[in-house]
Amino acid sequence: MSCVVNPVVPHQPVRDYAYYRAALAGQTLPAAFVDLDSFSANLEALKIRAAGLPVRLVTKSVRSMSMIRSIFTAAPFMQGLLCYSPAEAAWLASEGFDDIVVAYPSVEPAHLHAVAAQLREGRSITLMVDCIEQVSIIDTLAKAEGVVFPLSIDLDMSSSFPGIYFGVHRSPVRNVTTALALANEISCRSGVRLDGLMGYEGQIAGLMDAVPGEAVRSAIIRYLKRRSIREVTARRENVVKALTGAGHCLRFVNGGGTGSFESTRIDTSVTELAAGSGLYVPTLFDHYAAFKAAPAAGFALPVTRTPKRNVITCAGGGYIASGPAGKSRLPQPWLPAGCTLIDEEAAGEVQTPVCHPDSVAFGIGDPMLFRHAKAGELCERFNELLLIKDGHIVDRVTTYRGDGKSFL
Structure with a gap:
């Protein structure tokens, strides 16, 4: 089984600096935006890559209720939500969403009480x-x-x-024995019931494997992915077979993420995929061997200073992504092309200096466009998203932050 296939490349809009500069003219900066044309192309690409399997939407990668609603309206193959907090799940359920799975364990009493209230209203929320x-x-x-x-x-x-732990430190349930023991414990209690199984192969779904300038490292990662896919696919299949064979009913078996559709969908025990980052497409999803996608979300900072030749300074910008500290977690200059951060300062809390080529000229107040390293975390920095279509802002929608919500 290989994780390297012919990349899916749907028709993707071609965008340049002039396009976004014109669209953002007159807007208050900093501002975050979503290109709806690119967003739609990415949604279509997920449908093609899913090859008929339903896809559960990962809300942490979107973090805007309005965007979530628009996704379900536009794409019937997107079915159900994969939330990151019980409190988030209860809030979304109270707003009319259903078939919600919370991807991470929590025993916070207030959050569980909120979920219980929604269960009494007939909503489906799985912890x-x-x-x-x-x-x-x-x-x-x-x-x-x-x-x-x-x-x-x-x-x-x-x-x-040997010598390598390839994956994330997530769950102590690692085999048939531990899975059956936990399922049996659930079946012995009257306040809970077993509803599903999630097997998220983060080292396959969330790790780039075709990074320019890193040929050796990328080849090693692709090799490790191939080995891991064979092993973990068999693990998930064996656990599902053992659970169902022992009489445990599984409504769903969830697997994968944006970066692993091609390998996860081969597992016949999986009933649904999961994705979210493949819609906004942050920089950490730029270089996969199996697929290509169009950047659909970004943010614009205003140029406030020109301290020296070929250097501008922008207001704000220190929107650092979670994960291992390093350059890969920094927001990156996007448009105009050829601009770069300065290593000694990177992206700062109140200002971000950027080097630009001679071919690019900026005036005070002009926008400098950036992309975030991760998808939904951008929304933690802005109250709203400007929605751009055909070169114009056609709407503005609130983020979780704009709705006064912060769950972790």
């Missing part, structure tokens, strides 16, 4: 667990609330090779 202690706490609260919490088991999908 994630990976140990007996979590199950026990949720079961006790469920009985006090008079509800039954649907649960999903989080199956670890990391690989351990």
Whole structure:
């Protein structure tokens, strides 16, 4: 089984600096925006890559209720939400969304009470667990609330090779034995029931493997991915077979992410995929062997100073992404092309200096366009997203932050 296939390259709009500069004329900066034409092309690409499997929308990569609604309106193959917090799930359920799975374990009482209230309203919200202690706490609260919490088991999908741990430190449920033990524990309690299984192969879905200038490292990563895919696919298949064989009913088996559709969909035990980053397409999703996508989200900073030749200074910009500290987590100058950060200062809290080529000229107040390293984290910095279509701002929608929501 290989993770390298012919890349999916749908028709992608061609954008340049002049296009966005004209669209953003007169707007207050800094500002975040989504290019709806590129966004639609990316949505179509996910449909093609999913090859008929439904795709659960990863909300942490979108973080705008209006954008979530528009996705479901435009794409029937997107079915259900994969949230990152029970509080977020309860809020979205209260706004009319349904079929929600929370991807990460939590036992915060206030958040669980909010979920219980939505369950009583008939909403479907499934919580994630990976140990007996979590199950026990949720079961006790469920009985006090008079509800039954649907649960999903989080199956670890990391690989351990000699001298290399290839994956993320996520769940202690790593095999048939531990999965069955947890499923049996759930079945013995009256306040919870087993609803599904999630096996997210983060080292496949979230790790670029065709980075320009890093041929050796990319080749090694592709090799490790191929080995890991064979191993973890068999693991997930065996666990699903064991659970169903023991009489446990699984409504869904969730797998994959934007970067792993091609390998995850081959696993016949998987009933649905998951994706979110493939819509905005941040810089950490630029270089995959299996697919190409169009940048659809960015932010514009105003040029406020010209301290020296070929250097401008922009207001704000220190929107650093989570994960291992390093250049890959910095926002990157996007348009005009050829602009770069300065290593000694990078992206600053109140100002960001940028080097530009002789061919580019800026005036005070002009926009400098950047892309974030991760998708939804951009929305934690802005109250709204400007929606651009056919070269014009056609709408502006609130982010979670603009709605006064912060969940983690």
